[in-house]
Amino acid sequence: MCDLSKRKQVARLADEALAAGASLLVANAAHPASGLLVDLTQQQIDLMLEVNLRAPIALARSLAPAMIERGSGHMVFISSLAGKAASPSSSVYSATKFGLRGFALGLREDLRAMVWGCQRSSPASFATPGCSPTRRWASLEGSGPRRPRTWPQR
DSSP, X not given: OOOTTXXXXXXXXXXXXHHTTOOEEEEOOOOOOOSOGGGSOHHXXXXXXXXXXXXXXXXXXXXXXXXXXXXXXXXXXXXXXXXXSOOTTOHHHHHHHHHHHHHHHHHHHHTTTSSSEEEEEBOOOOOOTTSOTTOOOOOOTTSXXXXXXXXXXX
């Protein structure tokens, strides 16, 4: 178990993954939140930034050198539709997901010449306890199963 809002625990997780020879990072955790910026506390904002953006970057930074040295490995960063289009009452959450998307795309370019992959995925939205009822996402009802969009490996 790891609380991604705690930097020491993120560092411990990275150390454990390195010791185990991890060749895959799937950054899928997120702290969902909604609300107007002026209604959020600085603590809530910091929590979203730590969990949704800083922890995946820190884990990638920790694991990348060993993957590069081995010449193999894969990193997947799970974003959301909020990383492509902002909606009302989601400014900070969207900022973290836009940031994660940008990080994954940039990292992929940085590591293009390496023999391993980096991708990001933006799954279709779905109702979660942290979702604001005012969000207006496209309805998926009756549309059948959807696969997350991923970037092809080169």
